Amino acid sequence: MATTSSAELLQTEAELVRHSLGYLKSMALHSAVKLGIPDALHRCGGAASLPDLSSTLALPCSKRPYLSRLMKMLAVEGIFTAVAVDVDVPTASGGEGSVRYGLNPVSRLLVSGSGACLSPCVLMGTSPLFLEASLRLHQWFQRDGQGDQPAFAMAHGESPYGAAGHDTEFNALVNEAMGSDSRHMAELVVRECAEVFTGVTSLVDVGGGNGTMATAIAKAFPHVKCSVLDLPHVVQGVVSTHESVEFAAGDMMEYVPPADAVLLKCVLHNWSDEDCVKILTKCREAIAQGAKAGKVIIIDAVVGSPSHSQQVLEAQVLMDMQMMMLFMSKEREELSWQKIFMEAGFSHYKIQPVLGMRSIIQLYP
Numbered sequence: 045m046a047t048t049s050s051a052e053l054l055q056t057e058a059e060l061v062r063h064s065l066g067y068l069k070s071m072a073l074h075s076a077v078k079l080g081i082p083d084a085l086h087r088c089g090g091a092a093s094l095p096d097l098s099s100t101l102a103l104p105c106s107k108r109p110y111l112s113r114l115m116k117m118l119a120v121e122g123i124f125t126a127v128a129v130d131v132d133v134p135t136a137s138g139g140e141g142s143v144r145y146g147l148n149p150v151s152r153l154l155v156s157g158s159g160a161c162l163s164p165c166v167l168m169g170t171s172p173l174f175l176e177a178s179l180r181l182h183q184w185f186q187r188d189g190q191g192d193q194p195a196f197a198m199a200h201g202e203s204p205y206g207a208a209g210h211d212t213e214f215n216a217l218v219n220e221a222m223g224s225d226s227r228h229m230a231e232l233v234v235r236e237c238a239e240v241f242t243g244v245t246s247l248v249d250v251g252g253g254n255g256t257m258a259t260a261i262a263k264a265f266p267h268v269k270c271s272v273l274d275l276p277h278v279v280q281g282v283v284s285t286h287e288s289v290e291f292a293a294g295d296m297m298e299y300v301p302p303a304d305a306v307l308l309k310c311v312l313h314n315w316s317d318e319d320c321v322k323i324l325t326k327c328r329e330a331i332a333q334g335a336k337a338g339k340v341i342i343i344d345a346v347v348g349s350p351s352h353s354q355q356v357l358e359a360q361v362l363m364d365m366q367m368m369m370l371f372m373s374k375e376r377e378e379l380s381w382q383k384i385f386m387e388a389g390f391s392h393y394k395i396q397p398v399l400g401m402r403s404i405i406q407l408y409p
């Protein structure tokens with residue numbers, strides 16, 4: 045029997061440490077966002093020495109030496125750049141700044157005020173309510189029984205939507221995260237998938253929240269009249285910022301208003317297969333009522349597309365775990381999607397894996 049070499053054993057030990065302490069990467073990212081490091085680097089022109097960065101952040105002097113540890117780890121993990129500078133060249137703050145840390149494409153997505161700032165998604169993904177639920181996953185696996193509830197509900201005694209109903213801080217976090225995700229996606233949908241909206245004169249964004257996506261579509265494609273369907277407490281008080289976007293309160297399980305196209309962005313992955321069939325059946329009925337043969341447009345993950353990178357696959361399976369923990373729902377592979385589409389009465393579909401970890405799927409009756 046072949047024995048594992050010492051070099052291999054030591055390498056795998058390092059690999060195990062990477063995985064078991066990997067949560068510190070998430071929490072260091074959480075700290076960086078909370079401390080405002082991406083914005084501070086942006087204000088400094090995109091990069092700064094450690095002394096300049098700590099003064100910009102106004103950290104207490106006692107904590108300044110520790111900032112280098114946080115920044116070093118985040119740079120090693122590919123979240124900031126680290127460039128060694130000549131120590132003989134004096135810096136504005138007296139020559140201690142031998143490394144300059146800077147924004148890279150990942151941390152540029154965390155700069156606020158830019159078109160797409162995904163910091164709220166980081167804060168939601170690392171929120172205490174999510175972390176506490178994740179610590180209970182093993183107990184959730186061990187629990188048997190009918191009427192099973194997700195790990196989140198097991199940990200907190202209520203669903204994420206229940207928690208958002210009374211915890212104003214969590215509610216704001218979720219709304220900001222979904223809003224920022226939609227702003228980011230909207231830019232890319234307009235850039236990458238404009239042809240999807242050709243010939244569409246009316247669109248209803250089902251589960252469209254505060255209308256971020258619908259508003260971006262109405263702005264980019266003036267021929268599309270948009271409406272947003274969401275639950276009464278979500279649309280109540282939302283003021284439309286575009287003349288072609290209106291809001292309707294309703295339950296997508298009961299009724300979807302007629303339109304040429306129905307959009308479902310990041311909605312179906314919150315639901316079971318059976319519920320997806322019900323929702324899509326209502327959507328098919330909605331597009332059948334117009335003069336044109338309409339379509340349903342889904343923005344969601346299609347896990348494991350061969351054109352995806354390893355990073356995209358990792359993001360998809362992490363999102364899948366998050367969906368399991370929060371809602372006992374899932375991210376789906378093409379075969380699972382296909383089964384749902386056929387059961388809901390659609391005849392064909394087209395998947396375009398052009399939105400990173402998400403795809404745009406067009407469904408036809």
Ligand SMILES: C[S@@+](CC[C@H](N)C(=O)[O-])C[C@H]1O[C@@H](n2cnc3c(N)ncnc32)[C@H](O)[C@@H]1O
Nearest residue numbers: 222226251252253274275278294295296309310
């Ligand atoms: C994950 S969020 C997605 C929001 C939005 N599409 C986006 O991507 O930002 C799911 C949305 O579905 C809405 N929703 C949940 N149940 C619903 C129902 N029965 N009818 C209509 N909307 C519903 C929620 O209120 C929420 O706004």
Ligand SMILES: COc1ccc(-c2oc3cc(O)cc(O)c3c(=O)c2O)cc1
Nearest residue numbers: 165204205208218221225310311314370
């Ligand atoms: C009320 O509690 C929650 C509602 C929704 C979600 C949630 O969060 C995200 C976050 C993302 O960065 C991307 C997503 O696609 C989603 C969701 O689809 C989703 O439902 C979490 C808690």
